Amino acid sequence: MLEFRNLRLTQGDFTLTADFQVPKGARVAVIGPSGAGKSTLLSLIGGFETPDDGDILWRGKPFGLSAPFERPISHLFQDNTLFAHMTAAQNVGLGLRPSLRLSKSEQSAVSEALRAVGLEGLETRRPGALSGGQQSRVALARVLVQQKPLILLDEPFSALGPAMRHEMIDLAKEVSERLGATMLMVTHDVSDVDRFADLVIWVEGGTCQPPRPWAEMKADPPQGLLDYIGT
Numbered sequence: 002m003l004e005f006r007n008l009r010l011t012q013g014d015f016t017l018t019a020d021f022q023v024p025k026g027a028r029v030a031v032i033g034p035s036g037a038g039k040s041t042l043l044s045l046i047g048g049f050e051t052p053d054d055g056d057i058l059w060r061g062k063p064f065g066l067s068a069p070f071e072r073p074i075s076h077l078f079q080d081n082t083l084f085a086h087m088t089a090a091q092n093v094g095l096g097l098r099p100s101l102r103l104s105k106s107e108q109s110a111v112s113e114a115l116r117a118v119g120l121e122g123l124e125t126r127r128p129g130a131l132s133g134g135q136q137s138r139v140a141l142a143r144v145l146v147q148q149k150p151l152i153l154l155d156e157p158f159s160a161l162g163p164a165m166r167h168e169m170i171d172l173a174k175e176v177s178e179r180l181g182a183t184m185l186m187v188t189h190d191v192s193d194v195d196r197f198a199d200l201v202i203w204v205e206g207g208t209c210q211p212p213r214p215w216a217e218m219k220a221d222p223p224q225g226l227l228d229y230i231g232t
């Protein structure tokens with residue numbers, strides 16, 4: 002379980018607060034207007050920002066001031082962060098070892114992850130020779146191979162067209178199911194939420210609301226959500 006305990010961060014005149022729990026294995030969409038604090042929430046979980054007050058707990062233990070690499074988290078951001086001069090397999094292997102000195106079993110894990118995302122046979126391609134969707138698959142394979150129990154996606158597929166984006170979201174769901182991981186995804190698209198989420202964290206003006214079932218929130222939307230989706 003992921004828990005936000007009286008979490009607070011102030012940056013200039015912006016203050017983010019969160020005080021709730023996210024159940025283990027949930028797929029959670031983080032939505033809200035631009036500038037509401039969605040990326041800041043993910044940065045706090047990842048350890049890229051330090052709260053002024055409160056803490057984030059994972060399985061009952063506070064993250065405290067632990068560094069990003071010490072946290073049990075994989076990340077996927079909008080630009081995929083693939084290295085252009087490395088092959089697909091090397092880009093995935095980096096998720097296991099920055100030195101890329103992989104053991105036999107680690108090499109097998111990389112091949113298996115690439116197979117799982119439908120990239121068998123493309124292991125030696127560099128990102129420039131892959132389509133946008135294939136690059137996203139490499140990034141997802143890197144998340145898969147890391148086998149972390151907590152996965153943060155910040156508008157991961159927003160550069161893709163709708164059909165490809167939906168394919169990637171389905172694949173991300175598969176990855177979360179394979180790993181039994183808790184997944185939080187920032188998105189601006191309600192159709193992504195429909196496809197992806199069990200629960201939704203609504204963020205508005207820095208206030209992160211406790212997760213609610215998406216079906217329930219759609220049936221009784223907060224005014225901010227109605228304004229946001231333009232209904």
Ligand SMILES: Nc1ncnc2c1ncn2[C@@H]1O[C@H](COP(=O)(O)OP(=O)(O)OP(=O)(O)O)[C@@H](O)[C@H]1O
Nearest residue numbers: 012013014015033034035036037038039040041042
């Ligand atoms: N270093 C900083 N100093 C002051 N304010 C900041 C700083 N970094 C971010 N902010 C403010 O924090 C708020 C939250 O930003 P954040 O990027 O988390 O929003 P978001 O909901 O992810 O927005 P978007 O949907 O546009 O990506 C914004 O109002 C932003 O201007």
